[in-house]
Amino acid sequence: MSTFGPAGRWSARVALVAALLAGAATTAPARAQEPPPQLQPVRIVVLVDQSGSLTDEDVAAERDAVRVIVQGEPSPGSTVSVVGFASADRSEQSAVDVVCPPTALDTPQRRQVLADCVGGLRRRTEAEGDGTDHVAALNTALGYLDAPGATDQRKIVYLLTDGELDVSDSPAYGPGPGADRNAAALDQVPGLLDRLAAAGVAVWPLGFGKANPDLLARFATGGAQDRCGVRTPAPGATVVTGSADLLRTIGDASRRARCASVGDPVTGELPDGGSLDLRVDVPAIASAGSILVYKRDPRVVVGYLDPNGDQVPVNGGSGVSRFELSGQGTETEALRIVNPEPGTWTVRLSAPPGVPTRNVGTVAIFQGAVRAVIGLDPPAPEAGATVEVTMQVRGSRGAITDPDQLRGLTLTAELSGDGFPPVPAVELADAAGDGQYRGALTVPSSATGRLDFLGSVTGVGVSGDRRPYPTRVSAGAAGLTGVLTLAGEDDEVVPGESLAGRADVTNATGEARALRLELVDPSAGAVISAEPALLQVPAAGNAVLDFSVRFDPATTLGPNQARLRLVDEADGAVVAELLFARDLVPVPTLFERLWWLWALLAVAVAAAAAVVLRRVRRARAERDVRGVRVELRRHGQTVQSMRAQHRGDEFRFAVRQGPGAEVGLTTGGGAARYAVRRDRGGATLRGPSGAPVALGPGGVLDLGDGVELVLHDRPAAGTAPRPRRREDPYAASGSGRRSSRPEDPYDNT
Template sequence: MRELRSATGRWAARTAALLLAGVVPLTALPPASAQDAPPALQPVQIVLLVDQSGSLTEQDVAAERDAARVIVQGEPARDSTVSVLGFGSANAPGRSAVDPVCPPTKPDSPQSRQFLGDCVGGIHRRAPAEGDGTDHVQALRQALSYLSQPSAEGQPKIVFLLTDGMLDVRDSPEYGRTADERNATARFRLSGVLDELNHAGVSVWPLGFGQADQKQLDEFATGAAQDRCGLRTAPPSATVIKESADLWGAIGRASSSARCTSVGEPVPGQLPSGGTVELPVEVPAIASEGTILVFKRDPRILVSYLDPNGGKVPANGDFGGSHFELGGQDTEAEAMRILNPTPGRWTVLLESRPGVPPQEVGAMTVFQGAVRALPYIAPQTPAPGSAVQFFMRVRGARTAIKDPEQLKGLTLTAELRGDGFAPVPPVELSDEDGDGEYQGRIVVPETATGRLDFVGGITGVGVSGDHQILPTRISSGAGGVQSVLNLDDAEAEVVAGTSLNGSIDVNNATGQPRTIRIELTDLSQGALVTASPEKLVVPPAAGSQRLGFTLTFDPATALGSNQGRIRLVDEATGAVLRDPVFEREVVAPPSWYESLWWLWVLLFAAATAAVGAVLLRRRRRNAERDVRGIRVELRRHGQPTGNSVKAHQHGVEFRFGVHRGESAADTRITAGSGGDRYRVQRAAGGPVLTGPSGEPLGLAPGGVLELADGVELVIHDRPARRRAAKPARGKEVRSGRTTKPKRSYDPYDL
């Protein structure tokens, strides 16, 4: 059957090889709200264990305080829970090896983050009378007790262990009689508690301070569970901080690996007494929430934050579509938390008052993007042993994310679970075209008997991952109700307040009238789209029947990408017949001035006829040079390869790139400037092709350029006047295969 095309105009072409003989009743999908809730950052449970033993110097403990502030104030998810515990040893009855520095706290307000920043200041080096040994066993057991609370269930659990790694309980009576016996007993118990942490799904990330030994610290990491940010990320490992200059970067990298956050490189600076310094920091485009951390050492230093447009943001409140909350102003490090930040280069402006000593300052960003997987499959009800093509797009907090740079580093996977077989291992999806649509192939096991759950997942450093399930069943053969969904003008923009026509081709072989309900689900934020009518009655009849409907985009719908699913449900059985994704670019209606452009043209022409004639001639000349309608195709030995790019935008030149592989068969072309750069211009005698050297290239008759080994570039030129004369056509997809009426011109000229 045919699948609905997205606004990119290429979705159906990718499913051309997918065939579905018929649709059978499916298990009804769970109800979904039309307006999709924005994806939210996944909360985590974090416990910081901070070594306060006498084997560390005062400077070492001060570095631990700085590290703790980075972690607790940089946590991006508001519903996470952060706890800080200091530890030494219990050298006498009634003493405790562990001190609760900061109780479990959610960083969900400026007040709570200020509290975390203040209580971290209570971390101190223990005196001998307080128990200045190092009892890792009791510290890790206390962390496990915090992470075993009911509120922690279902959330990732992370322990940051800040220590020099030197276990020392020789003065702790609970471990035995002699110093050697006590340390040996503690080492034995340490192995057990690490096993308990691993069994509880807790990842332990050691951070070394003072005279830390890498090998000793690695023992803590290897005993922990491995929370991963994707298929290619590393398991927990120890980080030794040897110099104070490495502190911020090392802590940031460890936090990034453990928490899957995007941590920018620290930006240092020298602040003179009574002077100012500007520190530039980058906020990634995919970020939905996070923090700018500023290390100022002295609370008397004033800090201002300027967004990429140069606007000074408030300490608390809304500005430029973002929400701001500042905390920790009265500590050595403050944190500006931002919800929905403007991506780009921000400026942190630090100002020192007279009398404040000159000092080193720094800033860094800790951000995370909330993303949602939007998968679909073809065919929707596969047979055992058949191959299924899996497609997935990524939606951010506001709209779809298509820029390959924003998606770089993410891992998108597809899995299959169901009846009659063991789960199919994850298949990593790829985006070879760089258009934001990922795809892969899954083979349904021969032993599959009923339920199938296709799972689309997103993981990666810098994002809060997501997993979406597409439930379906094994096909039981053709028959019942079969449907085909079409939507006109796949590549056209839609004006807010207008409608888009669609149709459903239905074959009802049940012998009874059936009602198909049209549901719009998973709409992107701000998308106000309705279907009319909501129900279509299909009489029993031989052959296909076409029933029309419209999609109406409300005048208040969000401008830009409007995305969602059109779900066709057979009311008699509850079966989902079709569940494709649609996407349309919505533009604002023309203003009254734009609507009356013809009047201004007439008035201008009447007043200045001569100037109008000159402008008319200039317009015609520019239209003749407009490259829209030019298409570049790659052929091999005279045969089309299906690889072509087309000029859609106004302009006097069209740029494309030729990417050469290890052999001629690997050559491909893409729009833009990647690979060997070429450009096409329209001249009176036809298209002019310019190569990477900047010199015009001679084309053979028919607009052909021989590249190498039978590989040819073919330039097709269809000027805008000819294109405008052609009626608009809806595009159809049957069984994932694009079906088009026969035409007299080049069938590859899309």
């Protein structure tokens, strides 16, 4: 078992690696786990204006906007309806046109039905009734949504309209002139809004063109004020200048109303017979959603490439992801993805020859299913005590601890119970950036029994969750109290590793007690156990008890969460509780385990290389002939001297014989060629035959006729210094006398 100190953690890690290498294996009992969180279903009605004031462009924009809602709805348990409306100007007419009746999205076939029926949206003619009856449309939506069995689902109405209420030709609102009929319809609005609010229906109006912003605002504020979370706005009306902005506006409304992550539309020109790549982002927290493609022509073929650049199947599975395609034979198709790979996806559109160049587009709509996991310290507080509330978030793939994935979410805790009015919710904060949200709630001093803590997680991009934590008011100092701590909070853990734990328990019962360690609420894939199963507490005083928490080798890599409880065997009361999360990483490779050895070897190799390099440089310097000088004399007088000027292993020169008694040194051809080499022993001279000449530095070689060759050597380290000119002993005396040294016309020093 590891200890809390770094040295102990390292020792435990080494022991674990040794056990794994030796083939040792341990088992842990499987722990009961809740199924992964699911996206919460909603009931949606889309009311679409079909009045005669629409243009063809308006109708096309409405279809695009409706498909964002219909084909992009992430939850398979949701029910969606699409209702067109205008007015009933004759008895045989109807103000509403049910384009898509209420349809559950639980099968690909039903999604296809919705994709097809949206194409039935159109502009009404005068013969069909081409006014604008918002009242009839909202009454129809209320009839669909205020149905038995839908009380636990969110209810949303999207109202798309391009004009003001106009029922001036509708006899259903009285026999009078048009203005009276419009006034009569408006008189019904307050009561209609009250019924919508009572049924929990939120209305999100989207107006374009000549829509009346004041009336739309009344619709929004009069319905239920349902929202995604405390930081998101309540229902409100939006009016855009034209239908071209409707697609962007419906996406923004869906973010706020549906709590979905709706990306901005990405568009481009698809050439005749050509192809085009459009890119959309899928958030990391996404559990399910769709990529909608507005291809504008059913003949256009679409391929979908995941963030790794691999083309995915349009139906079936790949890895943990599942895919369903709908709307393939229409102008707009949607690829639904469950458990998508997060990142940037590529939508590749290809048009066969003959398909006119068109502006195409795509938009991604996704949502994350999350679960709130709440913990309390102490788990059974006294009346008047302050409780630290800890909350974690889990997604469909398991624990979520990355702050980037949790950014924008709001986590709150509230309290209700016996003997006091509900305590308002407090917002929790992740001050450490580790995915653990914390805050404090104070139990009212009047609390008498039951306590219900409620944790909530809400926000745009997730399907919110509200999770209860029931407990009771503690008996106070007469019982057991304790605190649990677990090592490795900032460390990574490998499968099979155990973390050291400590229980600080105060026993005021006067009796020795046995406390049971329990691990509950593990995240998906977490197989965790605690040892020993029972901790013995003495009859009185404080006790510090050690235990360990082991992560079985079968535990899923990545963030893992669980709740550790210390339970009194006598009565089942929870004495202490710890909500924890640890990140499991793969067992280190041989290279990673012996990194210190590789580092030492690298240092040793570098040192050896440095030694070899110094020796090579020294040997090269020893062979370097720079600094070697040869001097030619006649009868003891210097005729010429020559110095090696360039780096190398050999200095070559020749003794030149001129007319008469003239002699000299040259680097060119000559009657007698010589070479000087250097080694550790100094410079050596080789004669014209190539054989060594018994001449060392300072030695004189008699060439005959009074001519002598003198060899001079000076060791060179790096670049040899330039030779100093021979000083005239009379120059410094100021006497003005000239040196008696004869001039040497051949001296090249």
